[in-house]
Amino acid sequence: MSLGVYVCSGCGIGEVIDVEKLAAKFNAKLHPFLCSSEGIELIGRDISEGVDKVVIAACSPRVNTDVFRFEGVVVERVNLREGVAWSHEANEETQALAEDYIRMGIAKAEKTELPEGEEKVVSRTILVVGGGIAGITAAIEAAELGYEVILVEKRPYLGGRVVQMYKYFPKLCPPYCGLEINLRRLKENRRIAVFTNAEVESISGEPGNFEVSIRINPRFVTDACTACGECVKACPAERPNEFNYGMDKTKAIYLPHEMAFPMKYV
Template identity: 65%
Template sequence: MRENIPSGQLSGNILVIGGGIAGLSAALEASEAGYDVYVVERNPYLGGRVAQLYKYFPKLCPPYCGLEILFRRIRTNPKIKFLTMSEVVDVSGSPGNFDVTVRIKPRYVDISKCTACGECAKVCPVERDNDFNYGMDKTKAIYLPHDLAFPMKYVIDDSVCKKDECAKCVSACKYDAIDFSMEEKTINIKAESIIVATGWKPYDATKLTNLGFGKYPNVITNVMMERLASYNGPTKGKIVRPSDGKEPNTIAFVQCAGSRDENHLPYCSAICCLASMKQATYIREQYPDAKVYIFYIDIRAPGRFEDFYATVSEDENIVFVKGKVAKIEEGENGNLIVVAENTLTGEKTRTEVEMVVLATGMQPELSGVNLPIKELKLDSYGFALSSPGIYVAGVAKKPSDVATAVEESTAAALKGIQIAKR
């Protein structure tokens, strides 16, 4: 494990900001070509949002298999080093000679000692919302981020932990891995080029007041559906209604929830239609008699994904309704009424379902934040633009599926090593 980086001035050829699928792909391509790479990741684990998916395109397989291969390559590659719970706070210099300041938050767990035995969590009396599962369940204040977390080490949420007032986890840890004296520290890294792979965040569905998220418990988002379907999710892969745990017989997907809307996200996130169709197959696999409605403005399934759309549309229990949803109301017994207009027939419809999934769009993580890189520019939507010595990869650049993000991260790595000297 190469996360225990000493304080002081460090140097490498390339600095990668973001440890998701795009950042890791770029880092591995550059490091396996012989360049020294540092990866800076804000979360306590690598893998980004891909780790939170149940299945991903194009093979519709669980992402853990692909991520495990990436992690194995990292473990055996001395040219790549990573820092979790870290953020870039300042960048100065020029291509070939960047000076990067990185702030590292304390984990309060010594990763060189932690064996992930879990004894600490058993005695911890404090709970927190599980952000990995989008708040649909709880973890203890000391927790393992997820089943394939890399590094496979526990971390303490200092916003809820009582630390020395409690310290039950300290007594339970036979390896003396918990250290409440850890403090935030700042280090400097010299880099010749920078790859920005900061990824995306789901659009805040609470802003869509007409669609009932946060008001009606059985209205969830597409990212929450991924966690419900996942075997390591809050329901161990069982898709059920949040309000009562009931198996839903009717589910509606609302496309462009906030997307292509001047009041929210004015652009198309490119993959939401495919994601909803994919999730419709999750439901049909678990509940053969379930009815699924997909309310859409336009179906977008470019290139090779057109065949997937054709396959899904042939399912007689998946109904595509062309029309933008005006609002969602609550019916009886926790059911929901989807109010829309079918633009093909002109008919105004009120469809009662037991659960609604909002296809919220992809918003770049850099949108609305104070950028630490003065040379980095954003477009009008908040996506980053490459500049000399600073190259953008993945969804930091534009909405895309995993395969496209990986391809573009390889291109960013190639540009980065053209600046760097081996």
């Protein structure tokens, strides 16, 4: 193990803390602006020469995260700016506080080891639950990025609540305007498998490798349905029209709405 400690004197740190005393105490390298290209080069040069654990005593670890990112080494940030210099007056107690912060940073760096990487084969199939406008959009955009997509909707049609609206804000146009385009994109994309009248029964596994069981409820209409409408003429029974919030009735066999996807009776 080779440890490198670096103290920054910029942003008012050197006006409150005796940074030269700190550097001498911890055998650290002092720089006026560690986040500058020269400061980063200083740390990078030491890493190339064998330093594998870096303690940076400067600003809060909540800032300059990308700047102080060095691959393959342990990096520990010590907050001297917000935690000490900007919140305390210059005195012996503040100096001691800065020293304690650095001691803690060094101890943490010494006991920290980089995690060993583990390669796993992950699934490139995405499950989208819910076939409303948000679900349709997510499925299309994921498929257009090259992923296989399974879209599951519990109703016998896609579109969700939006498709049941007469008009919607702000353009006050019917939902079919945007829905027609998205359904065409959905139908033309071979990477998307759509299951309506279906529900997720169980999910097991882990991120990147889930196993999902889907229950497909019967439509009681064969896949050979062409939506010709002849079955409606022959059906005597009626039922409340769920699509129209029960305000009228449909036959027991029905097409959910005029742009139903899939275009099949239920």
